[in-house]
Amino acid sequence: MALQDVCGFLETLDDISPCTYLPNEMGYMRRTPFEFDRDSAFHFLPPPQQCSRKNRAPTLFSSTFSSLSPHQQPFQLSHGTTTLGFIFQDGVIAAADTRASCKGLICCPISQKIMPIHSHLVVNTSGSGADCMLWERILTREMRLYQLRHRKRLSVNGAAKLLSMMLHPFKGTNVCVAATLCGWDGEETQETLQSCMEIADVKKAVEQDSNVSAISDESAQGSVKMASINEQDEISKDTQALNPTSTFGGRSGPRVCYVCSDGLQLKGEIISVGSGSPYAYAVLDDGWRWGMTVDEAVALAREAVFRATHWDAYSGNNVDLFHITAHGWRRRDREDLKEEYYREREREKKKIKEREKERQKREGDELVEGEGDIYSVHCG
Amino acid sequence: MEYLIGIQGPDFVLVAADNVAASSIIQMKHDYDKMFKLSEKILLLCVGEAGDTVQFAEYIQKNVQLYKMRNGYELSPAAAANFTRKNLADYLRSRTPYHVNLLLAGYDEADGPGLYYMDYLSALAKAPFAAHGYGAFLTLSILDRYYRPGDSALSLIRLNKRFILNLPSFTVRLIDKDGIHDMEKLPRVSFPSLSSSDR
Numbered sequence: 001m002a003l004q005d006v007c008g009f010l011e012t013l014d015d016i017s018p019c020t021y022l023p024n025e026m027g028y029m030r031r032t033p034f035e036f037d038r039d040s041a042f043h044f045l046p047p048p049q050q051c052s053r054k055n056r057a058p059t060l061f062s063s064t065f066s067s068l069s070p071h072q073q074p075f076q077l078s079h080g081t082t083t084l085g086f087i088f089q090d091g092v093i094a095a096a097d098t099r100a101s102c103k104g105l106i107c108c109p110i111s112q113k114i115m116p117i118h119s120h121l122v123v124n125t126s127g128s129g130a131d132c133m134l135w136e137r138i139l140t141r142e143m144r145l146y147q148l149r150h151r152k153r154l155s156v157n158g159a160a161k162l163l164s165m166m167l168h169p170f171k172g173t174n175v176c177v178a179a180t181l182c183g184w185d186g187e188e189t190q191e192t193l194q195s196c197m198e199i200a201d202v203k204k205a206v207e208q209d210s211n212v213s214a215i216s217d218e219s220a221q222g223s224v225k226m227a228s229i230n231e232q233d234e235i236s237k238d239t240q241a242l243n244p245t246s247t248f249g250g251r252s253g254p255r256v257c258y259v260c261s262d263g264l265q266l267k268g269e270i271i272s273v274g275s276g277s278p279y280a281y282a283v284l285d286d287g288w289r290w291g292m293t294v295d296e297a298v299a300l301a302r303e304a305v306f307r308a309t310h311w312d313a314y315s316g317n318n319v320d321l322f323h324i325t326a327h328g329w330r331r332r333d334r335e336d337l338k339e340e341y342y343r344e345r346e347r348e349k350k351k352i353k354e355r356e357k358e359r360q361k362r363e364g365d366e367l368v369e370g371e372g373d374i375y376s377v378h379c380g
Numbered sequence: 381m382e383y384l385i386g387i388q389g390p391d392f393v394l395v396a397a398d399n400v401a402a403s404s405i406i407q408m409k410h411d412y413d414k415m416f417k418l419s420e421k422i423l424l425l426c427v428g429e430a431g432d433t434v435q436f437a438e439y440i441q442k443n444v445q446l447y448k449m450r451n452g453y454e455l456s457p458a459a460a461a462n463f464t465r466k467n468l469a470d471y472l473r474s475r476t477p478y479h480v481n482l483l484l485a486g487y488d489e490a491d492g493p494g495l496y497y498m499d500y501l502s503a504l505a506k507a508p509f510a511a512h513g514y515g516a517f518l519t520l521s522i523l524d525r526y527y528r529p530g531d532s533a534l535s536l537i538r539l540n541k542r543f544i545l546n547l548p549s550f551t552v553r554l555i556d557k558d559g560i561h562d563m564e565k566l567p568r569v570s571f572p573s574l575s576s577s578d579r
Contacts (some may be wrong), residue, residue, distance in 0.1 A: 168431065168435060171431055258408065260431070261431050262429070262431050263429075263432060264401070265431070266409055268406055277406060
């Protein structure tokens with residue numbers, strides 16, 4: 001077709017063999033920038049099907065069915081993880097658990113599922129661990145190349161499109177990548193060299209504060225504070241409370257975009273992926289508002305991951321949390337959810353005790369006043 | 381679970397698609413647009429397998445636009461439909477067939493409105509009304525009973541509102557000689573009975 005002819009698409013693919021497509025220093029230099037752009041997505045071994053396209057006997061249904069149904073499960077929540085990302089007026093929150101599982105075994109309780117791509121973009125990965133690592137590196141390389149060639153960063157939607165196009169040739173194979181790109185589009189107000197920093201003392205603050213937890217409803221804003229070193233004030237000045245619908249057409253703002261290896265690409269406000277995602281969605285849908293503060297958003301994300309790890313066997317261990325604003329990403333210390341679980345149990349115990357006390361007090365009052373029938377049954 | 385419908389009137393085509401983007405059991409988006417604008421007066425509605433829909437529809441969309449850039453005039457709906465079918469057929473017996481079901485709706489100055497039904501096996505049929513998805517089983521028979529070629533836009537929109545299933549919302553668009561118009565998004569309606577007095 002016309003566009004194919006212009007790009008020479010089919011010619012490139014048909015006469016390759018695996019060895020000629022390995023990266024080659026001289027080969028890079030000889031190519032024109034246009035060719036380089038076009039071929040950059042294919043600088044690795046292409047999937048076996050494309051190499052043998054000419055040699056295969058055409059079969060209708062076998063190829064159709066093999067590409068349609070790689071898994072025969074009733075439904076495909078096969079990514080054993082909980083990752084989530086959502087936007088709000090003050091940026092993007094990306095959160096994930098840290099458990100890497102393989103069938104019934106926890107392969108690694110401290111894996112890192114959120115990986116920064118550049119100063120204003122992180123990617124939450126789920127699916128096959130090896131695939132995610134590889135594709136995250138490929139995406140980082142391509143984004144860096146784009147930035148060097150065009151002197152500006154590729155937008156989140158552009159990065160999603162790029163990743164989607166790169167994954168498309170592998171559709172139907174066992175590549176399993178479900179990535180959520182969370183980032184901030186557009187010009188930033190200051191250069192972001194200092195924006196990628198660890199918040200070291202938040203964890204200490206949370207541990208000391210045993211009564212108040214970030215996750216309880218009453219004190220959602222209390223103890224979870226991003227230790228804003230010098231940027232909190234600047235951030236609140238810079239980011240306006242934008243109407244969510246206006247940021248999609250606008251040039252800058254928070255973005256979250258989901259890319260899947262079967263080709264699904266979605267832009268949205270709240271994205272959660274993995275086997276724990278239904279539980280996370282329930283919490284997020286309930287608590288999300290565009291006008292949330294940073295503390296509320298962080299608390300919401302933590303609670304969502306915590307609940308998901310509680311109910312889902314394939315998610316657990318710790319929670320990682322990143323917050324991306326116009327100034328770049330900031331990482332909150334990894335937090336062990338086991339502690340949170342025990343804190344919650346303590347809180348529940350306390351609540352039950354208080355309820356008991358109140359009930360006894362009420363009974364006592366009723367007996368004194370003579371209104372209650374001492375033989376009547378009290379519930380609870 | 382996905383649903384497309386198109387109805388051709390005397391001088392317009394009315395199309396509607398549901399707004400759900402689902403990933404297994406989770407609805408990931410409630411406001412997903414399944415219509416792709418090929419030109420000022422042609423819409424392509426596309427459902428099917430997750431990545432194939434967007435990939436194929438955008439491929440067709442860009443090629444139709446390229447044709448206009450090269451030649452200075454747009455493809456007619458009939459030509460666009462046949463081009464789409466040819467591409468589906470070419471990919472069908474390749475390693476990477478596209479599993480997509482399509483409706484192409486357009487208005488041609490010379491031929492008037494046209495609605496083309498295409499499925500993943502690259503069948504093509506020009507039809508006065510067509511639907512894709514599980515909802516098609518229910519709506520095609522109703523359309524058979526109540527569709528009249530000379531129906532006005534208003535009665536057809538009412539018809540549309542009546543039998544849309546329990547999907548949360550639908551995007552509705554109308555194509556006539558003035559181009560593509562967005563109609564109001566239809567909210568969830570239950571399944572009422574259709575009586576002749578309501579037409």
